[in-house]
Amino acid sequence: MTALGHDMLNTRRTLEVEGRRYDYFSLQAAQGAIGDVSRLPFSMKVLLENLLRFEDGVTVSVDDVKAISSWQATRTSDQEIQYRPARVLMQDFTGVPAVVDLAAMRDAMAKLGGDAQKINPLVPVDLVIDHSVMVDEFGTPQAFGNNVELEYARNIERYEFLRWGSQSLRNFRVVPPGTGICHQVNLEYLAQTVWVSEAADGAHIAYPDTLVGTDSHTTMVNGLGVLGWGVGGIEAEAAMLGQPVSMLIPEVVGFRLHGTLAEGVTATDLVLTVTQMLRKKGVVGRFVEFFGPGLDALTLADRATIANMAPEYGATCGFFPVDAKTLDYLRLTGRDAHRIALVEAYARAQGMWRDAQTPDPVFTDTLELDLGSVMPSLAGPRRPQDRVLLGDADEAFELELAGGYKKADDSERRVAVSGGAHDLGHGDVVIAAITSCTNTSNPNVLVAAGLVARKANALGLRPKPWVKTSFAPGSQVVTDYFNKSGLTADMDALGFNLVGYGCTTCIGNSGPLPEPISEAINGNDLVAVSVLSGNRNFEGRVSPDVKANYLASPPLVVAYALSGTMRSDITQAPLGTGSDGQPVYLRDVWPTNAEVGAMVASAVTPEMFRARYANVFDGDAHWQGIRVTGGDTYKWNPSSTYVANPPYFEGMTMTPAPVVDVVEAAALAVLGDSITTDHISPAGSIKGDSPAGRYLSERQVPKSEYNSYGARRGNHEVMMRGTFANIRIRNQLAPGTEGGVTTYLPTGEVMAIYDAAMKYKESGTPLVILAGKEYGTGSSRDWAAKGTTLLGVRAVIAESFERIHRSNLIGMGVLALQHLEGNSAASLGLTGRERFTIRGMAELKPRQTLVVDYVREDGSAGSFETLCRIDTANEVEYFYAGGILPYVLRKLAA
Known part of the structure; x- marks a missing residue:
């Protein structure tokens, strides 16, 4: 049942x-x-329709609706x-x-004397289990089955929950493990482009399919004309509990495309080019919409x-209209x-249909x-x-080797590998992974990878023995069309056996490297390389053993597995020697666009999608055999190290305690530019000597x-111990170190940030x-904010914030303060060894100026102004409620 507004403008x-x-x-x-x-x-028409449908004079006014129209004059709005x-x-x-928080809210609701059953999603929620499979086994026909067994063994507590x-x-629906990546399942099945629900008067209401997702790559479905973007788990919980997403009317950058891709150029090459251009343009917090004949x-x-x-290019969304x-x-x-x-009928009726006769929209800016x-x-x-042309990649790596x-x-x-018949050196590719939602949604680049494997296999090439190969498609349909086309056998012959249906390497679930390889890298401080068809290559993300990570199209992943190094020009040097003793080059194995197109057309059919998604929520025998405990409230297991009742609602009363000023605060960390939520939020493997390991x-x-850490996100005790613990984070309060350490200022002792x-x-x-x-750029955002608040951080003072992380900090009760233009910690002479005081916390207004006072170690004092990023x-x-979740809970309890 959908709730509607008053329709004061009579538009129904x-x-x-x-x-x-x-x-x-x-x-x-x-x-x-x-x-x-x-x-x-x-994309703005979608927002306009949303306001028309929910216009009620309270949360949405007629003036809000008019503001979307008047945006056309200035193309910006506050x-x-x-x-x-x-x-x-x-x-x-x-x-x-997020589900842990819902379960905790049910407990808290009961303690406040309310009805626990009131805590339910009020809009449809789909959760796809895709982030837990790891590449433990690879390069064998048994890899998929064995990785699934390990996945269930590791995650049974989470899956029972x-x-x-x-x-x-x-x-609330769950798509079980082994089905596919959430964004591809969304694109192929869940998304409808036009959504339909029943109103209180029995009418069927049609409206644009829109969503928010707890993964930043929710934007993938923008390609289907569905407006959606990533939010933190905190914001998503509020949305599912009936709270609107509060946002400023965005600026919209138009990206005009024309022409056609050249022979041999892939969609991955295009997206890396687009990403570089938009990052240079600066689109953080903006919508991007694609237009022009190139579509x-x-x-x-x-x-x-x-x-x-x-x-990756920093936009809220990257929207394509319906056509x-x-x-x-x-x-x-x-x-x-x-x-x-x-x-089609709805899009045409609403002026949301694009074709060759459609006039170009007006935009804030274009490129x-x-x-x-x-x-x-x-x-x-x-x-x-950081895009580099394929033919220049070897020289660019040499510069990195000598510089960074x-x-x-x-x-x-080069160093010998224990027990192996080969050695290892700087620049050797030790991981080649076809993985992640970015490319595994695209049959063209996947079939291209299969054809590279087919041609290489026919010529007798094999990956270098130090390369860990893996193939983790985004949906089971990929297996169907690979089987139909015969490409599965060619991929298997090159070690790209199916390892799972999930994100794997792109989110750090690359699994361990073979022990001799890992020992050779770490024992000799080698700069090893990964090449993956993913979207994230931040330091420390892919593997703790691998320093240099490159994003590439799936066919290039196969090619680099054959080459085995980043230190030769793959466009000119041989990939290897064929079974006839002759060198084999990239041009010898690269398929033509026509070959790829013909195979996609013959191998990919609607029947495959219908069959695979017919029983998508049922799961396999593992899933169906899981025993469930608890009823309206969850029966917490006190010994579980995976799922624990978080402390956000402990001692909560119907009236929130007043927010007090921050007085003589110490700096926990002083961090540089481009600190991602991968640096802040616990991610990757857990080290034995870390606070979480202990x-x-x-x-x-x-x-x-x-x-x-990702698998243990349901346990706050583990996660707060891993906050700011990324192996590549550099805290200027502990100069010369790398990893999650700081100087405890009262004693001068260097220790783990958690300690x-x-x-x-x-x-x-x-x-x-x-x-x-x-x-705060990047993903893993909810715990970047939750961990920050659990460590006792009251405020983050930065030069600029990424959109979602700023919002999540506020949503967890952490103040976000932004230096005024031209200011920074360095320009103000701050070292982090000062004590900081922030007053006026009881009377905050959106985007007001707040003064931060500080006292240096020598007793001298100063102050600086900041912009309060409570927007x-x-x-x-x-x-003031202590965060978005206590706010919603009190509202529901009242």
């Missing part, structure tokens, strides 16, 4: 499609009151709106803590590949024929790309926007069962973080 109309009637809120009908909206960006997405998408790393959620919570030259999967990388290609994809993926007819200018590329070795890695003095050194050891968990935070907590000392530009009135309420 009826649409008939194939004999069925649907009510909708007409943008055309609204124009009499708000003016012409035909040239609005398509107007705050309340946006209500149709649904929420989760993956299990971010979804488990999620099964409880799927049975106890209304409006006709892109498949829907190509569009989804571009949309997927929106977090004939959208309908083609809905047919290809076996969607209901009537729904497809509704999508343009000739698709024919795109060249084969990689991105690395540290950031997705400072290995010029021993760059040619916690698990004290509970008799053997090191072999530590699993990853120092607990010492400060014992003495009643509040904490702050000092940081540079782009603080909206809603966020003020959340902050």
Whole structure:
């Protein structure tokens, strides 16, 4: 049942499609009151419809609706709106803590004397378990089955908890492990482009499919004309509990595409080019919308590949409007024929349909790309926007080796690998992984990888013996079309056996390297390389053994597995020697566009999608055999090291305690630019000598069962111990170190950040973080904020913030303060050894100026002004309630 507003502008109309009637809120009908909206960006039309549908005079006013129309004049706005997405998408790393919070809220509701059953998602929620499979076994026919067994053995506590959620919570569905990546399942099945629900008066209401997701790559579905973006688990929980997403009307950057991709150029090359261009342009906090004749030259999967990388180019979303290609994809993926007819009819009626005659929308700013200018590329070795032309990759790596890695003095050194018939050196590719949602949504690049494998296999090539190869497609349909085309056998012959259906290497679940390889790397300080078809290559993310990480198309992943090194020009040097003794080059194995297109056309069918998704929520025998405990409230297991009742609601009363000033706070860390949430949030493997490792050891968990931080996101005790513990983070309070350590200022002792935070907590000392530009980019965002608050941090003072992390800090009761233009910790002469005081906390207003006073170690004092990044009135309420979850809980309890 969908709730509707008052419709003061009288825009509700009826649409008939194939004999069925649907009510909708007409943008055309609204124009009499708000003016012409035909040239609005398509993404803004979706926001406008949302406001029309929910206009109630309270959360959405007629003035809010008019503000969208008047945006066309200035193409920017400081107007705050309340946006209500149709649904929420989760993956299990971010979804488990969200469901933990819902379970904890049910407990807290009962303690407040309320009805625990009130804590339910009020909009549809789908959680896809895709982040837990690890590449333990690879290169064998048994790899998939054995990795699944290990996945269930490691995660049974989490999976039992999620099964409880799927049975106890209304409006909550779980897609079991081994099905696919959440964004691909969303693209291929869950997304409808036009959503339908029943109103209180019995009418069927049609409206744009919209969502928020607890994974930043939720934007992939923008390629299907579905407006969605990533939010932290905190925001997602509020959305699913009926709270609107508070946002400023965005600026929209138009990206005009024209021309066609050249022979041999892939969608991955295109997206790396787009990412670099948009990062340079600066689109953080903005919508990006693609337009122009070049859209006709892109498949829907190509569009989804571009949309997927929106977090990497920094945009809120990367939107493609609905057109004939959208309908083609809905047919290809076996969607209901009537729904497809509704999508076209609705889009045309609303002016949301794009074709060659559609006038270009107006945008805040634009940029343009000739698709024919795109060249084969990689991105690395540290950031997705660091694109390098394929033919220049070897020289670029040599510069990194001499500069960033400072290995010029021993760059040619090679060391023997224990028990192996080969040696290892700087620049050797030790991981080649076809993985992640970015490319495994795209049949063209996957088939291209299969054809490279086929040609290489026919010529007798094999990957180098030090390369760990893996193939983790985003959906079971990929296996179907690989089997139909015969490409599975070719991939298997080169060691790219199926290892699982999940994110694997891209999120750090690459699994351990063979012990002799790991020993050779770490014992000799080698700069090893990974090449993956992923979207993230931040330091320390892929593998603790691998320093240099490159993003590449799936066919290039196969090629680098054959070459085995980043230190030769793969476009000119042989990949290896064939069975006839002759050198084999990249050109010898690279398929033509026509070969790829013909195989995709013959191998990918709608029947595959229909069959695979017919029983998508049922799961295999492992899933169906999981025993569920608990009823309306969850029966917490006090000995569980995976799922624990968090402390956010301990001692909670109906009236929140007043927020006190921050007085004489110590700095827990002083951090530089581009600190990602991968640096802040616990991610990857758990080291035995870390605070989290010690916690698990004290509970008799053997090191072999530590699993990853991501898998233990449901346990706050583990996660707070891993906050700021990334192996590559550099804290200027502990100069010369790398990893999650700081100087405990009262004694000058260098220790783990968690240990120092607990010492400060014992003495009643509040904490702050000092940081540079782009603080909080990346994923893993909910725990980046939750861990920060659990460590006792009251405020983060940075030069600029990433959109979601800033919001999540406020949502957890942590103040986000931004230096005024031109200021920084360095320009102000701050070292982090000062004591900081922030007053006026009881009277905060959105985006006000706040003064920070400080006292240096020598007793001298100073102050500086900051911009309070509590951006909206809603966020003020959340902050004073102690966070968004206590705010919602009190509201429901009242």
